[in-house]
Amino acid sequence: MSSTEQGTSSAAPAEPTTAPESAAAPEVPESFYYVHGKDKVVHKVSAGALQHSALIHGMISNLGYTEEQAKANPFPFENIDGDILQMVVDWCNQHKGKPTPPEDTNLPKQKEKLFDLVLAVNYLEIKELLTYCCKQVAMMVKGKSPEEIREIWMIPTDAEDEAAEKEAKKRAGKEAAGETAAAAGDAK
Amino acid sequence: MSENPENGGIQKCEENIKKAKVEKFPILKLPDLVREMVIRLMDPVEIFDFSQTSKRMHKTVKRSCRHKTYHLHLQAGQIYQAALYPPTYPGIPAEPARFRFQALNDETERDPKYDRHVGSFPKIHANFQEEKGLYFFHKSHWEITKELIAELQNLMNIKFQQVRIFLDGIENRDHKPLIEWLNTFPDGIKFSYIYGDRVSNENMVDLMQNYQCKDTLRFYGRLRGFKIDPLPLKATDLRIDHTHWMTVENVLQMENVVAFKLGNAHKFTDIDYNTILKAIISGALPKMVYVHLELKRRYDRDVICQDIDLIQENSERLFSRYDKPHPDIGGFHFNLDNGDLGSIFFYMNARPGLPSTDIGIIVWRPDA
Structure with a gap:
């Protein structure tokens, strides 16, 4: 109860402050791009989310695709498994326009998946996610003997x-x- | 007698862990730069253990961590401890990576799990304890400490920041080699803290005459019956907590010192302080800027300042609440023979009615 009350009360005063801003500067419609992995399943990702990836950001920065062109030409990443690409896309969407937290606990625990994720993230040049993944790999041997x-x-x-x-x-x-x-x- | 259920439980857990299939991660299949990133993100204890896995990995670690800097805080006593802090410490609070070295005897020979090799020691009993770090157990744990620090310097960029030496916990024969080893660090050690109440006269003389510490040095030992002459300490920031063994000559031999504090200095008489003050005026301590004398007894201000021309501080702001300048506030000024200005302060005691026991002397050197 209290949380919803708080939610509504905090949301209410926000409206008048945001309205004049949007009136002053008309919002530019967000552009979307499409990517697919080895499984050919196409994922729709906003340009904002894709900014995390230095590789894709470099590819799209001067492209000027329309919505139709982007849909017709999804970026193929044949060397990345579909579920891994889904994971990366989800992470980019979650952290779109947000400062990245010092730790991310949502990374896969299975070592096989983590290995593929590290390779994919390194290929896509997503610096923050790569740091989290490497930290996760480093944590595997915490308190372990050389053997x-x-x-x-x-x-x-x-x-x-x-x-x-x-x-x-x-x-x-x-x-x-x-x-x-x-x-x-x-x-x- | 029935089996202890707690121990039984732990044993069962350990067996289950052993039985559980170890999930593997082929780190060598990662691209070189990613692998180096993983290594750099590891804790120094794990970096060290990883370097132990093979000669090839030792080289990999060296290549990855050669620019990674850690500050070394060494503690030498009954147990030796090398703690590695990130260079941002203490600005940003951090838990250090700890390596501990303990003598291997009947008491400590309790299930050291795995062996490590360090330098010329191929097989050292060691075990990892979550909170306390990596323990090494060996008959000559002091030798292991030296070897391990050399190995860490080989793997990473180590800056020797601080050493705390508990002389009473170290065997007498190790005192001299320890000081000789500390003197080998070319950049010196920033902070040295030395404790010890029962050190032999010979060892303490050797330490004070040979230790090359050029920065901050603190002596906390009580040192009964200790005598030394001369006292060529090289530290610029010095504090001696118990000074009953010191003579006026010892004080005046500290030519390198910029700031020093003499604690528990009640053995010096008021005439001694007068002699020290006069020597400072005539240029005996050419680099000295600040002296804190902790007398811990009543003293006669007139005797201490005898034959010295003093001008009392006379600031309106300081004495606004008094009819005339108060002798305990603001201090007195005097001229040094070389023309510099000196000030002496007789500190007020926080509790009214009790005598002031501390004296501060400042020399205002234009070149300091």
């Missing part, structure tokens, strides 16, 4: 690294030998 960190983050041991390095060297040597043999054959 546990190795297990969680799938880090090879020194021996495994050395073996992989040897293998790579061997492969490179073989490839080089193959190339020289082929070159000698061509010369003949």
Whole structure:
């Protein structure tokens, strides 16, 4: 009860102050753009929300699309899963025109999804969301021993690294030998 | 006897955690810049632990954190503690990342879980405690402290901000190496706090004559029966809390000091203070700007200022409530031999009726 009362009372005095402003400066209709991921599902996003993404913002800043043109040409992000793109779009919509809070607790807890989200956010260059995601990744190993960190983050041991390095060297040597043999054959 | 249900519960929880499938995150598949960002967002304790996972990750950490600055607050006593604060501290309150070092003995050998390697020590028992940080247990925990700080300096940009030395908790043989090690920090240590009531005369003389601290230095030890001559302290901001061991010569040997406070200085007689004041006037402490003498006893102002020409402060604003200038308010001014102006203040006690016990001396140096 009290919350609705407060809500109405706080909303009431706001009206007269906002009305003259809107009368003075006519509101520019917000433009929308369309994006789709790997699943081809198209998401409608406002230009304001897309400002979070440096990549998309750079693409649309000089485009001057009309509503029809934007609808006809959705931005394809074939390397991003549909559900991940949905997550990113939701985040951009939620934080449209707002100062970003110091922490965001709505990020996915499943590590597989978080990995895809980090890659998508890095690709789309959404700086704030990338910081939250990286913080979430960093928090995974809080209070963990080196062995546990190795297990969680799938880090090879020194021996495994050395073996992989040897293998790579061997492969490179073989490839080089193959190339020289082929070159000698061509010369003949 | 039945099994303790509480312990049983904890054991069961631990077993369940072990059984639970560990969700994995392939951090090495992230783009380099993102991975570096993740590392930079980690706590120093986790950064250190991450660098322990492999040689390759050690290099990665070094590359990612070389510009990340932390301020080191070291505590040396029975337990050594290295606390790393962000450089914005104390302006912005922050919890430090703590590394603690404790002697490994029968008492502390309680289930240290995992081993870490630091410098030349390949296997150190260590365990992480949520609130208190990462504990290292070793027979020579002082050596481990040195090695770990060197390792942290290798990984990050560490600035040595503060050291608190509790000499009574440190073994006598470690006093000298500790001071020698502290002297190796090229940028010096900004704040040094030294405590100790039962330090041997020899160790304390060694400390005071060799410690190269050029900034703030505080001595809180009671040091019974201590004697030293000379006292070549290099600190510019000095406070000695118990000065019963000091002589007038010791005071006049502090040539580098800009500001100092002598606490509990009741052993000095009024004539001693007169001698110190006259020496200041003749230029004995060339850099001194402010002295706070905490006498904690009644004194004779006339004896302290004997043979010194003083001019009493005579400001209308100060004495507006009195018929004539009050001797306890405003202080007195005097000339130094080099022409600079000096002032001496006899502080009022907050409680009326009690004698004023503190004296302040200011030298107004145009070049200070």
